[in-house]
Amino acid sequence: MSKKIVILGAGITGLVAAWRLASKGFDVEVVEKQPLGGGIGGSINHGDFIIDHGIHGVYASRLETIPVVEEMVRTFGQDFLTVEKKTSIYFNGQYLKYPLGVKEIFQALPITTSVKCSMDFVSARLKKRLWGSSDGESFQEWVEDRFGPRLYQIYFGPYVEKVWGIPGSQMSSLWLARRVEELSLISVLKRAILGLLVPSYRDNEMRSLQPLTFLYAPKGSGQYTERVRQAAENAGARISYETEVTRLIMDGRRVTGAEIRKGDFREIRPLDFFISTIPLPSLVKMLESIADSETMDAARKLRYRALVFVNLFINRSQVYRDQWVYYSDPAIPFIRVNEYTNLGPKFSPPGQTVLQCEVSCFTGDDIWSASDQYLAEICLASLENLGLVNRDEVFHSTVARQSTAYPVFDVGCEAKLKRVLGFTDKLEEVFTLGRQGRFEYINMDECVWQATACYAEIAHREEQGP
Numbered sequence: 001m002s003k004k005i006v007i008l009g010a011g012i013t014g015l016v017a018a019w020r021l022a023s024k025g026f027d028v029e030v031v032e033k034q035p036l037g038g039g040i041g042g043s044i045n046h047g048d049f050i051i052d053h054g055i056h057g058v059y060a061s062r063l064e065t066i067p068v069v070e071e072m073v074r075t076f077g078q079d080f081l082t083v084e085k086k087t088s089i090y091f092n093g094q095y096l097k098y099p100l101g102v103k104e105i106f107q108a109l110p111i112t113t114s115v116k117c118s119m120d121f122v123s124a125r126l127k128k129r130l131w132g133s134s135d136g137e138s139f140q141e142w143v144e145d146r147f148g149p150r151l152y153q154i155y156f157g158p159y160v161e162k163v164w165g166i167p168g169s170q171m172s173s174l175w176l177a178r179r180v181e182e183l184s185l186i187s188v189l190k191r192a193i194l195g196l197l198v199p200s201y202r203d204n205e206m207r208s209l210q211p212l213t214f215l216y217a218p219k220g221s222g223q224y225t226e227r228v229r230q231a232a233e234n235a236g237a238r239i240s241y242e243t244e245v246t247r248l249i250m251d252g253r254r255v256t257g258a259e260i261r262k263g264d265f266r267e268i269r270p271l272d273f274f275i276s277t278i279p280l281p282s283l284v285k286m287l288e289s290i291a292d293s294e295t296m297d298a299a300r301k302l303r304y305r306a307l308v309f310v311n312l313f314i315n316r317s318q319v320y321r322d323q324w325v326y327y328s329d330p331a332i333p334f335i336r337v338n339e340y341t342n343l344g345p346k347f348s349p350p351g352q353t354v355l356q357c358e359v360s361c362f363t364g365d366d367i368w369s370a371s372d373q374y375l376a377e378i379c380l381a382s383l384e385n386l387g388l389v390n391r392d393e394v395f396h397s398t399v400a401r402q403s404t405a406y407p408v409f410d411v412g413c414e415a416k417l418k419r420v421l422g423f424t425d426k427l428e429e430v431f432t433l434g435r436q437g438r439f440e441y442i443n444m445d446e447c448v449w450q451a452t453a454c455y456a457e458i459a460h461r462e463e464q465g466p
């Protein structure tokens, strides 16, 4: 008889695991609490407008994921569009093309500030060289150690606080180890300063730091996750929506069953393997009966930053030329604006476009709890102030909320994460995977990669036998 596997969560991680395991003959059930699958990678289309939870390009974000990305594109994405990446940063009242060139960065700053920043940078380098320094624990220390305090105050400090909701002094330098756009910006700035001091540093060299194109499903990211869902179901996996796991049945450190609930219906599912892709703190809560208090406490302290997506529908064919634009100014409510129309001709109906403003917050705070009308109004007022949109062009708005958009890497979180993963990873025949499951700042390619590795491990254990 085939072994039973319960997978929690039907985001890309859970769906890829389900597809691979069901294709290998395992008896797979995916339990998803929402009425639809796809997770953050799913779409929130409106009428003929294609909209996702933020723009979701498909690409390999590191060398190891290239083979799985190629396989996924071969299997699910033959018709994916190749999009030339166009992005900007609004900084100091100007739009700078991204990736940045030396000229653009210093163009945006008064010359005296540019010179002072460069002197700060040289002095920081000298200090580091003469006295050495340990890498600072906080993001602020990390940046100031490399660039001096001025650039931190001008750019990084306000931006980090706006995105993450905590000051850079409380943000761990650990998140810099994640491959994030901000990290590229740091290396770009470093080269920019070097470029100012050493003219032989060419702009072209810096522009080539970022991938210039990415792939996109023609009907949005949700089309990609939907195709994986279909393949998983075709292979025999069952997906139960609006369903939750209320309790795990334990035999020592092994999970032998899961109590699932859909409305008033409850049932215990016996299982051989258990895969969780839901937020790590939620999984630990289910394991309360066997977790020690320190692990429980550490899990409770792992926080996620939430995003509110405010979509403004506009009677104009295009507002930006870019697909997305960053806003670091704390006076502007959004951290980024996405324009899906600029991904391809069929993303919006002719003559119309949609701007998606990403507003970061914590669940339960004033932004998270604000009415949709209020959120649309603050974003619209800000776009008007920026001279981008007129109020009478906007004919509709929608709002979507994502409670676990980004894991927050505050100072000390590394030890907490180690404690929690140390506990979950020791459970028998239990796997916790994906962006939420491992509390990692990862992209879809890395989720697919983790799901594939989990599949290979389970298949290997089965081949080895008891």
Ligand SMILES: Cc1cc2nc3c(=O)[nH]c(=O)nc-3n(C[C@H](O)[C@H](O)[C@H](O)COP(=O)(O)OP(=O)(O)OC[C@H]3O[C@@H](n4cnc5c(N)ncnc54)[C@H](O)[C@@H]3O)c2cc1C
Pocket (backbone or CB within 6 Å): 008, 009, 010, 011, 012, 013, 014, 031, 032, 033, 034, 037, 038, 039, 040, 041, 053, 054, 055, 056, 057, 058, 059, 243, 244, 245, 277, 278, 279, 282, 307, 405, 406, 433, 434, 435, 436, 437, 442, 443, 444, 445, 447
């Ligand atoms: C704004 C933004 C932009 C991004 N852009 C890109 C990009 O351009 N390219 C890229 O590759 N990646 C991008 N990412 C990252 C990408 O979205 C994630 O890496 C990926 O979607 C995570 O998939 P997942 O399955 O691990 O988690 P999720 O998608 O979060 O899926 C988890 C699932 O578990 C379900 N769930 C939660 N709790 C329970 C429960 N108790 N019981 C049952 N089910 C539960 C959820 O409803 C959800 O469906 C972006 C992320 C964000 C936030």
